Amino acid sequence: MKTQNKKFPQDLLIFDAHCDTVHDLVDPSIDFRKRKQGHVDLEKIQKGGLKAQIFALYVNPVYAPHRSIKKALLLYHTLEKKIFSPGYGIKVTSTAEMDSALQKNKLACWLSLEGGHIIENSIEILEFFSSLGIRSMTLTHMKNTGWADSSGDSPRWDGLNALGKKIVARMQELHMIIDVSHASDKTVEDVLDVTSTPFMASHSNARTLCDIPRNLPDDLIKEIAARKGYIGVNFFPVFLKKTIFDQVSKNVEKYEQKHQEILQGKADDPDFVSKAESELFQKYVKGSDTVDVNVVIDHIDHISDIGGIDCVGLGSDFDGINSTPSDLTDVSCYPVLAEGLALRGYSAKEIQKIMGLNLFHFLKQFDP
Numbered sequence: 199m200k201t202q203n204k205k206f207p208q209d210l211l212i213f214d215a216h217c218d219t220v221h222d223l224v225d226p227s228i229d230f231r232k233r234k235q236g237h238v239d240l241e242k243i244q245k246g247g248l249k250a251q252i253f254a255l256y257v258n259p260v261y262a263p264h265r266s267i268k269k270a271l272l273l274y275h276t277l278e279k280k281i282f283s284p285g286y287g288i289k290v291t292s293t294a295e296m297d298s299a300l301q302k303n304k305l306a307c308w309l310s311l312e313g314g315h316i317i318e319n320s321i322e323i324l325e326f327f328s329s330l331g332i333r334s335m336t337l338t339h340m341k342n343t344g345w346a347d348s349s350g351d352s353p354r355w356d357g358l359n360a361l362g363k364k365i366v367a368r369m370q371e372l373h374m375i376i377d378v379s380h381a382s383d384k385t386v387e388d389v390l391d392v393t394s395t396p397f398m399a400s401h402s403n404a405r406t407l408c409d410i411p412r413n414l415p416d417d418l419i420k421e422i423a424a425r426k427g428y429i430g431v432n433f434f435p436v437f438l439k440k441t442i443f444d445q446v447s448k449n450v451e452k453y454e455q456k457h458q459e460i461l462q463g464k465a466d467d468p469d470f471v472s473k474a475e476s477e478l479f480q481k482y483v484k485g486s487d488t489v490d491v492n493v494v495i496d497h498i499d500h501i502s503d504i505g506g507i508d509c510v511g512l513g514s515d516f517d518g519i520n521s522t523p524s525d526l527t528d529v530s531c532y533p534v535l536a537e538g539l540a541l542r543g544y545s546a547k548e549i550q551k552i553m554g555l556n557l558f559h560f561l562k563q564f565d566p
């Protein structure tokens with residue numbers, strides 16, 4: 199690290215809105231205390247000063263339409279077994295519970311669902327997951343669900359269909375947080391139309407700086423911020439820089455060819471497909487250019503310029519991405535980001551907001 203800047207605040211609440219670590223932890227050989235690979239483990243968390251994390255229960259859409267619930271429950275069980283039972287972290291469902299976990303010096307763990315296909319088109323299942331203490335849900339992943347369009351798929355419902363509108367209305371009643379990362383622009387516009395509460399894009403970047411459908415256009419950044427919502431900046435180089443996205447796009451044909459070869463006769467086994475897709479993702483969804491922390495800060499700069507300093511924060515996507523900025527290689531590197539913000543001219547108070555306070559205050563609006 200470079201010399202300490204005077205403005206760098208020492209006692210930071212570092213709080214990140216999205217990681218896919220639980221997906222890795224299902225593997226019995228992986229120990230949460232210390233991993234050979236991966237972005238998030240206890241040792242790295244302590245080194246980087248991470249205090250709180252929203253852990254996504256990510257289920258590959260290949261489990262849809264009828265096998266997602268079981269997978270999500272296995273992920274939930276994994277969290278209990280590998281993080282909560284041994285006492286490495288405490289499950290929290292409100293900012294009061296988070297405060298109490300922090301006082302005990304424990305990692306405060308919020309839970310979310312990624313994505314909306316997990317509830318298998320059922321409002322009752324949504325209610326069930328909410329009763330488990332899962333506080334948010336991305337409406338989609340890379341594919342359309344039975345009720346919402348994704349930014350990664352061709353439009354099917356023109357945003358939210360009638361069931362989708364009922365689902366987001368029910369989420370609002372349940373004080374469950376609507377997460378629009380991965381959703382299409384029209385889906386986000388429909389959420390704005392049919393709800394009145396704040397919502398978030400837990401791991402999305404600015405389209406003005408990296409022009410891809412997965413990122414947010416300025417008008418939606420403005421609307422989310424005006425709702426007192428939250429936008430977590432994603433560290434995936436493919437979503438940070440268009441040239442890297444374009445390099446990856448060139449591999450799509452190869453990816454799809456391999457995908458077809460590998461899945462021949464096995465497309466019916468979602469565990470097999472999900473594992474094969476993870477391996478193909480590792481191999482083919484990578485560009486040759488690299489970025490460093492400054493590109494992450496460019497996105498933070500832009501989102502705060504458009505939406506104000508209170509709407510932006512972290513949404514690393516750690517353990518859901520196969521490459522990172524060169525100096526933000528895992529969760530132990532958060533001080534590099536805080537220091538980068540100080541060097542960019544952010545005040546201590548602004549750095550505190552970006553590194554975690556904004557997310558805390560956003561979630562406080564949903565406390566019972």
Ligand SMILES: [Zn+2]
Pocket residue numbers: 312379380401518
């Ligand atoms: Zn995601």
